[in-house]
Amino acid sequence: MIEMQKLYLLVPLAPLAGALIAGLFGWLIGRAASHWVTILGVAVSFVASIVIFQDVLAGHTFNGGVYTWLTTGETRFEVGFLIDRLTTVMMLVVTFVSLMVHIYTIGYMAEDSGYQRFFSYISLFTFSMLMLVMSNNFIQLFFGWEAVGLVSYLLIGFWYTRPTAIYANLKAFLVNRVGDFGFLLGIGLVLAHFGTLDYAAVFAQAPEMASHTISLIEGQTWSLMTVICILLFIGAMGKSAQFPLHVWLPDSMEGPTPISALIHAATMVTAGIFMVARMSPLFELSETALSVVMVIGAITALFMGFLGVIQNDIKRVVAYSTLSQLGYMTVALGASAYSVAIFHLMTHAFFKALLFLAAGSVIIGMHHDQDIRNMGGLRKYMPITWITSLIGSLALIGTPFFSGFYSKDSIIEAVGLSHLPGSGFAYFAVVAGVFITAFYSFRMYFLVFHGKERFGHPVPSHDHEGGKEDDGHGHGKPHESPWVVTFPLVMLAIPSVVIGYLAIQPMLFGDYFQGAIQVAPHHPAMAELASEFHGAAAMALHALTALPLWLALAGVGLSWFFYMKRPDIPEAIKQRFSLIYSILERKYGFDEFNDWFFAGGMRLIGRGLWKGGDVAVIDGFFVNGTARMVGWISSLVRQFQTGYIFHYAFAMIIGVFVMMTLFVKG
DSSP states (O other): OHHHHHHHHHHHHHHHHHHHHHHHHHHHHHHHHHHHHHHHHHHHHHHHHHHHHHHHHTTOOEEEEEEEEEEETTEEEEEEEEESHHHHHHHHHHHHHHHHHHHHHHHHTTTOTTHHHHHHHHHHHHHHHHHHHHBSBHHHHHHHHHHHHHHHHHHHTSSTTOHHHHHHHHHHHHHHHHHHHHHHHHHHHHHHHHSOOBHHHHHHHHHHHTTOEEEEETTEEEEHHHHHHHHHHHHHHHHTTOTTTTTHHHHGGGSOHHHHHIIIIISGGGHHHHHHHHTHHHHTTOHHHHHHHHHHHHHHHHHHHHHHTTOOBHHHHHHHHHHHHHHHHHHHHHTTOHHHHHHHHHHHHHHHHHHHHHHHHHHHHTTSOOBGGGOOOGGGTOHHHHHHHHHHHHHHTTOTTSHHHHHHHHHHHHHHHOOSTTHHHHHHHHHHHHHHHHHHHHHHHHHHHSSSOOTTSOOOOOOOGGGOOOOSSOOSOOOOOOHHHHHHHHHHHHHHHHHHHHHHIIIIISSTTBTTBOOOTTOOHHHHHHHHOOOHHHHHHHHTTSHHHHHHHHHHHHHHIIIIIOTHHHHHHHHHTHHHHHHHHTGGGHHHHIIIIIIHHHHHHHHHIIIIIIIIIIIIIIIHHHHHHHHHHHHHHHTTOOSOHHHHHHHHHHHHHHHHHHHHHO
8 A cells, every 4th residue: 555655646746747847847958858758657657547547446445644734733734646447437538538638749849948847847737637636635625626726827828928918817817716715615605614624524524414504694594515515516616617707718729739728628627616516515515506506517518619709719619518518517526416417527528629639730730810700621631630630529519429428418317317406407507508509619610621612711810829920822732730649639539439338337326436526315306317227328329319419410501501612591590689699709798797896896996096096095095194284383483493582582481381380390
């Protein structure tokens, strides 16, 4: 066991070592050494994760501290690891996707001056995410939570000379602070009422705390468990970009494409999903919290999908797809189908990272043009990117036998079997979302890879990687990306096809998550789902007659008709329904409202404090007021400075008289 504990430490520390070497000494060791040292660190972490996964499958779990860094009273703050089957799933996903992104970055960032810095950042992110998923206590969870937020801030603003990138990373930072404030309050309530921050100790006490209430406003009482769970979920809303804290994720596409794949599709944004699944013993004790989770997820799944329909930036289409799929995962959490949420997290990580990296490959081939209206017919120029993009798109829309089908269909079925308040709306949202997802996914696919070539006469666009703007004259023929870009695409395409078929039985209907995830007996959605499951192949064949598949086919067919056969129809619809289009283009007005209400409100308060506090009170009263008072007293005293001796003698006599009067009186 001692040897295994060393292996546990190796998993996060290997990427950290690579990050430190590339970050501090990259200028000395050069570009090639920087990428090799970070790739080696993540590769070591991935191999160690495989070994740990096999050890856990053999029945060896671990829950313990490795280092105590603070003791206050009875409370110990530790660095500790909880290694169980839920943890190992996350470790494998994080390290594998990160390894593919590291390799991909060699080709994608080849011409960038911040090459070593970028590798340092993504390796540091891998360390932070691993510390988050491996933690066995709330304080280490919070450390990893904030660390991934910090690295995300650095990566979104990686091209720091671009004002849009700086605005985007500031936006991400501030919106996440809102969520993190709720998260921190939730952790504070756990410590105050449970007396510990260790997962196992908190979960053990949870059933007896279920009946406890808390009074936040005099005369009003709430269930303690409901308040804790909702506060923790507010943290997940920020990190996993749930409505209304979703506004930062689309703008985060200002960062380089590799981090869009690593952070904003596969790992960081799923931290909130993982956290709620880890906290299942708490959430199962509050149906109110579960309903809130389900409804928020349903709103995100449906309404963020609508926004993907009108996007023309290739990365933003995939970004809104990510928002929608995160909504699906959140709906599954609310339906107590935690294992389905983690299953979709895993399958989504592969095919969404694939779609983002494929989008980056297209951007390279298009000489850094991101506007899908400037593309078309790329299939013959970029065959590997084309076929892997098709695989990713088929997985995303839930095509039978592809990985996304098994996880997405399971979510829809689980929500349909839920009886919690809000489940009816959630079921409608996830079913309608199938059509929307298929429509915008294949709209992008058809416009990029099929139809007539439009890159000779581009539509004016200013959404380009690296701050490079199109010159309006085209850049010559597109080209396939180098092997360091296409190799990760192929490696991610493989699990995007097969992982769902292979993993659905043990992860959802076996005992894989036994002991790691708890579901109360009165939340029977997963039990009912298991009774209807007769194997992965039978599930796929049954789907051929089910509504979701026909909705997906309708979405694909409609997008083909609109954008391949009759491109005049979308333009006519845009003109006819200009109000709806304007609402979607303005992203429901959330950015404008936030800029006006929150940013504008803060500026108004700041201006008031400046004028009222700084100018009027501090400068006006204390600084300038003191000077004026001294001047006024001086002007009075000046009246006695006449130069006549008898005036001075008279003043002295009056002074002596006053002092004697006071003395005698005392």
